[in-house]
Amino acid sequence: MTPVGWLQIALVLGAVLVCAWQLGLYMARVFQAEKTFLTPVLLPVERAFYNAAGIRFEKEQSWLTYTLAMLAFNALGFLVLYALMRLQALLPLNPQGFAGVAPDLAFNTAMSFATNTNWQAYGGETTMSHLVQMAGLTVQNFLSAATGIALAIAVTRAFARSSAQTLGNFWVDMTCATLYVLLPLSVLVAITFALTGVPQTLAGSVEATTLEGAKQTIALGPVASQEAIKQLGTNGGGFFNANAAHPFENPNAWSNALSIWSMLLVATALTFTFGRMVGDRRQGLALLFAMYALLIAATAVVYWAEASGNPLLAKEGVDIAAGNMEGKEIRFGQALSALYVVATTGLSCGAVNTMHNSLMPLGGSVPLFLMQLGEILPGGVGSGLYGMIVVALLTVFIAGLMVGRTPEYLGKKIEAREMKLAMLAVLILPLVILGFSAASAMLPKALESLANPGPRGLTEILYAYSSATGNNGSAFAGLSANTTWYNTTLGIAMLLGRFAYIVPVMAIAGALAAKKKVPVSPGTFPTHGPLFIGLLIGVILILGGLQYFPALALGPIVEHFLMHAGKTF
Amino acid sequence: MLAHVRPALVMMVLFTLLTGLAYPLAMTGLAQLVFPSAANGSLMIRANTIVGSELVGQSFTSDRYFWPRPSAAGDKGYNAASSSGSNLGPLSKKLIERVNGDVAALHKAGATSPIPVDAVTASASGLDPHISPTFAAQQVARIAAARKIPEAQVRELVERATEQPFLGLFGERRINVLRLNLALDAAPPPGAG
Numbered sequence: 001m002t003p004v005g006w007l008q009i010a011l012v013l014g015a016v017l018v019c020a021w022q023l024g025l026y027m028a029r030v031f032q033a034e035k036t037f038l039t040p041v042l043l044p045v046e047r048a049f050y051n052a053a054g055i056r057f058e059k060e061q062s063w064l065t066y067t068l069a070m071l072a073f074n075a076l077g078f079l080v081l082y083a084l085m086r087l088q089a090l091l092p093l094n095p096q097g098f099a100g101v102a103p104d105l106a107f108n109t110a111m112s113f114a115t116n117t118n119w120q121a122y123g124g125e126t127t128m129s130h131l132v133q134m135a136g137l138t139v140q141n142f143l144s145a146a147t148g149i150a151l152a153i154a155v156t157r158a159f160a161r162s163s164a165q166t167l168g169n170f171w172v173d174m175t176c177a178t179l180y181v182l183l184p185l186s187v188l189v190a191i192t193f194a195l196t197g198v199p200q201t202l203a204g205s206v207e208a209t210t211l212e213g214a215k216q217t218i219a220l221g222p223v224a225s226q227e228a229i230k231q232l233g234t235n236g237g238g239f240f241n242a243n244a245a246h247p248f249e250n251p252n253a254w255s256n257a258l259s260i261w262s263m264l265l266v267a268t269a270l271t272f273t274f275g276r277m278v279g280d281r282r283q284g285l286a287l288l289f290a291m292y293a294l295l296i297a298a299t300a301v302v303y304w305a306e307a308s309g310n311p312l313l314a315k316e317g318v319d320i321a322a323g324n325m326e327g328k329e330i331r332f333g334q335a336l337s338a339l340y341v342v343a344t345t346g347l348s349c350g351a352v353n354t355m356h357n358s359l360m361p362l363g364g365s366v367p368l369f370l371m372q373l374g375e376i377l378p379g380g381v382g383s384g385l386y387g388m389i390v391v392a393l394l395t396v397f398i399a400g401l402m403v404g405r406t407p408e409y410l411g412k413k414i415e416a417r418e419m420k421l422a423m424l425a426v427l428i429l430p431l432v433i434l435g436f437s438a439a440s441a442m443l444p445k446a447l448e449s450l451a452n453p454g455p456r457g458l459t460e461i462l463y464a465y466s467s468a469t470g471n472n473g474s475a476f477a478g479l480s481a482n483t484t485w486y487n488t489t490l491g492i493a494m495l496l497g498r499f500a501y502i503v504p505v506m507a508i509a510g511a512l513a514a515k516k517k518v519p520v521s522p523g524t525f526p527t528h529g530p531l532f533i534g535l536l537i538g539v540i541l542i543l544g545g546l547q548y549f550p551a552l553a554l555g556p557i558v559e560h561f562l563m564h565a566g567k568t569f
Numbered sequence: 570m571l572a573h574v575r576p577a578l579v580m581m582v583l584f585t586l587l588t589g590l591a592y593p594l595a596m597t598g599l600a601q602l603v604f605p606s607a608a609n610g611s612l613m614i615r616a617n618t619i620v621g622s623e624l625v626g627q628s629f630t631s632d633r634y635f636w637p638r639p640s641a642a643g644d645k646g647y648n649a650a651s652s653s654g655s656n657l658g659p660l661s662k663k664l665i666e667r668v669n670g671d672v673a674a675l676h677k678a679g680a681t682s683p684i685p686v687d688a689v690t691a692s693a694s695g696l697d698p699h700i701s702p703t704f705a706a707q708q709v710a711r712i713a714a715a716r717k718i719p720e721a722q723v724r725e726l727v728e729r730a731t732e733q734p735f736l737g738l739f740g741e742r743r744i745n746v747l748r749l750n751l752a753l754d755a756a757p758p759p760g761a762g
Contacts, residue, residue, distance in 0.1 A: 049580065072573035208620055241652045313668055
């Protein structure tokens with residue numbers, strides 16, 4: 001670890017916070033239907049969309065109608081993407097002439113992009129036509145992110161309103177999230193990516209003749225436009241197999257900083273939007289502070305572990321002063337590689353500029369644990385905020401138990417029904433992650449997919465299901481996941497991790513919106529001070545630790561001690 | 570649920586047109602117009618032949634050229650249509666054996682102890698275009714001998730090719746292998762003065 005490294009981390013995070021603050025306030029205006037500088041241009045487009053679709057934009061929806069509209073839209077998105085992939089051989093914009101995608105892989109990939117997971121069981125440059133990349137994957141990058149933002153706004157309204165029956169209109173929120181937030185940002189970021197050297201062409205590949213006379217086929221495509229929304233929407237599905245480690249997705253230190261900035265931006269901004277919309281910016285800041293305290297602590301662990309290097313290589317006569325370089329690119333450096341690892345898994349992004357499977361044992365345990373915490377630091381766009389709110393509800397509940405009061409959050413009494421629903425949401429994640437991991441660890445067929453034997457093999461399985469269930473999409477990519485078993489079970493894990501979590505959360509939002517706002521009294525537990533932030537961090541860690549520590553102990557933790565004992569597998 | 574079918578269908582079509590076609594195509598048009606070189610992959614051209622991309626690493630095995638890092642992209646490495654890391658964990662026997670073999674090969678080619686870590690580790694993409702200045706320095710003697718030119722001349726090319734971090738901050742000290750090898754080929758032959 002060096003001071004220059006930490007300065008780089010501080011500068012990138014500082015830029016994120018400043019921009020997120022402004023963006024958050026802008027989003028609050030957008031979702032409260034106030035005028036913004038883009039309104040004159042976009043309002044006619046927005047209205048034209050509603051007219052064509054027969055949407056009555058002024059009519060708000062109950063939590064159930066809102067949720068059903070969201071489910072219908074996402075189900076259709078899944079079907080369209082599945083069909084595009086299966087039929088790509090018959091469709092245009094397929095310069096490399098790829099065949100249709102196999103059914104299990106198409107199921108897995110369609111589920112993956114519809115749930116904002118963007119797990120990739122395929123290599124982009126060897127599987128998907130440009131049409132699928134643009135009209136299929138890029139579209140879902142936008143829409144799954146817009147869905148997340150819409151849901152976060154609906155949950156926010158539950159706290160902003162008193163005795164309300166409705167949470168907004170899904171179609172309007174989703175349309176505004178795309179038109180006013182994601183699309184303009186994507187245009188800006190795509191142009192900046194192109195400026196740093198990311199290609200943007202409809203050509204398939206070029207043939208080069210190297211100085212030694214060998215042939216090299218260089219895959220190309222419309223990368224910059226997809227890279228922009230992939231980062232902004234915390235999707236993470238790369239154009240290329242190597243994702244943001246590929247020099248065309250991430251050519252230099254600038255594109256790398258931009259890549260980190262753009263993935264953290266929207267999720268961070270939503271905490272400011274939350275504060276503004278509930279009418280108390282300190283409430284948003286409290287959530288933000290807890291998120292970033294844990295994010296920075298996680299970065300320190302990864303940075304330390306990776307910069308220390310691999311002692312087993314030192315024994316082979318290698319100078320490991322530059323740290324662990326297996327699975328890393330020279331141009332990014334250890335500091336911003338570590339921040340990338342943490343940001344992409346604290347978020348539900350899943351883009352990688354480092355191969356996580358080659359991280360040091362403790363360096364690799366951090367992204368795994370961050371995903372298992374439920375992707376809330378600061379989480380996927382939208383999903384991070386509503387995930388964090390669920391934990392905040394648990395925190396006030398636990399605090400309430402300690403002092404024997406009815407817990408309240410933002411003036412809403414938290415009662416048995418809300419707590420039951422919150423626990424239901426929270427328990428789905430470990431059930432899916434640990435259940436499927438345990439099954440895979442016992443099935444001989446599933447074990448054939450492992451790239452590394454020993455504890456790292458178990459970590460590969462755990463990582464895959466944590467990533468799918470948390471809708472992250474990054475991988476310990478040694479695992480050969482393109483098999484019927486993994487494609488199917490990971491697809492189901494993504495489905496449950498996204499929608500089985502959202503439905504109870506929306507039910508909580510519906511119940512809370514209907515409640516009257518209780519005025520603040522001297523007996524109210526303040527949810528913006530250091531005590532609450534400390535409790536919130538404690539609940540996040542204890543919850544994650546209790547659920548996953550036994551599994552982690554058998555994976556990365558035992559591996560760390562074996563490494564220092566000089567054991568190899 | 571049926572009431573949501575029409576809005577879902579129409580919105581899907583409209584957003585596919587907007588975000589799936591109009592947006593990437595507009596970005597393609599703009600990028601091709603404003604940054605044509607980068608938009609087409611930052612290709613390097615010598616004597617009307619594409620010799621590679623400045624951004625994408627490629628394989629060099631001859632003693633006359635600087636060698637890049639090991640690569641796990643494709644079967645033979647540096648396959649720019651199949652990017653990949655090795656995905657080997659730090660305790661992997663395969664990793665240790667590979668490193669052991671590479672260290673021995675580098676020593677045979679004139680490298681001194683200790684070997685810099687980037688020289689024996691595979692990058693994340695398998696297409697890392699860079700090497701560290703230390704790894705380059707260890708290759709100078711081999712290349713000077715193969716080309717029969719003074720070591721000082723090669724060392725000067727290495728120095729000139731070394732890219733520094735911006736403001737001493739962003740980006741590591743690194744050398745683009747393809748650029749350096751092109752500079753080697755362009756250098757005056759021995760005896761030319």
